[in-house]
Amino acid sequence: MHPLxxxxxxxxxxxxxxxxxxxxxxxxxxxxxxxxxxxxxxxxLMDSNAEFGLFxxxxxxxxxxxxxxxxxxxxxxxxxxxxxxxxxxxxxAKLDRKSADFVLCKKDDVxxxxxxxxxxxxxxxxxxxxxxxxxxxxxxxSAGLPCMRIPVGPYTLESIKEVVDTALAGK
Numbered sequence: 275m276h277p278l279x280x281x282x283x284x285x286x287x288x289x290x291x292x293x294x295x296x297x298x299x300x301x302x303x304x305x306x307x308x309x310x311x312x313x314x315x316x317x318x319l320m321d322s323n324a325e326f327g328l329f330x331x332x333x334x335x336x337x338x339x340x341x342x343x344x345x346x347x348x349x350x351x352x353x354x355x356x357x358x359x360x361x362x363x364x365x366x367a368k369l370d371r372k373s374a375d376f377v378l379c380k381k382d383d384v385x386x387x388x389x390x391x392x393x394x395x396x397x398x399x400x401x402x403x404x405x406x407x408x409x410x411x412x413x414x415x416s417a418g419l420p421c422m423r424i425p426v427g428p429y430t431l432e433s434i435k436e437v438v439d440t441a442l443a444g445k
Contacts, residue, residue: 319344324426325375328392328434332376335435340378340387347373348410351386352417372410374421378442388441389414389421420444 320326325344332342348369354362376390391410407423414421422441424434 321345322394324394325392328390328424329376331429331431331434332378332390332438335431336378336438339381341381341384343377343379344375345373346377348413351377351389351419352413368409369413372406374410378438386419388438389419390438391421391423392426393423394426 318326320329329342329344336342349366351374352369354365356362356365374389375392377386378388378390379386391407393407411421420441422437424437
């Protein structure tokens with residue numbers, strides 16, 4: 275099967291599955307009526323269809339070799355090297371509420387090998403997002419953990435494999 279046809283069929287499958295879920299899945303609220311909790315279960319782990327599509331591609335390409343974890347908090351990937359408690363807390367606060375879209379980890383010891391960020395249009399136009407991206411790039415580089423950014427948009431299995439293989443080889 276031609277690779278582009280494979281991607282098209284895969285995307286169509288996701289669209290159909292999502293439509294069926296929407297028709298029959300209903301709202302999941304994680305509790306019964308009268309529940310006073312301010313929390314409810316999110317319907318999906320991924321923040322967007324683009325993230326879910328890339329996740330499926332990464333699992334297809336690398337699922338035999340790596341664990342692919344979505345939505346990993348940076349505080350689980352990095353630790354502060356300073357030993358002063360107050361400074362450590364200040365540095366860790368910079369990571370608060372920031373998470374990587376995907377992390378590829380070796381299967382034998384679950385060590386992080388590559389962070390993958392999926393960048394939508396705001397990553398090139400929104401100042402706060404661009405500053406966040408620069409901060410993340412800097413801290414990952416200083417920690418020796420490679421990070422690659424993939425723009426949202428059409429891509430093929432081959433193009434994703436090429437850029438991820440290159441990033442993994444350069445670590």
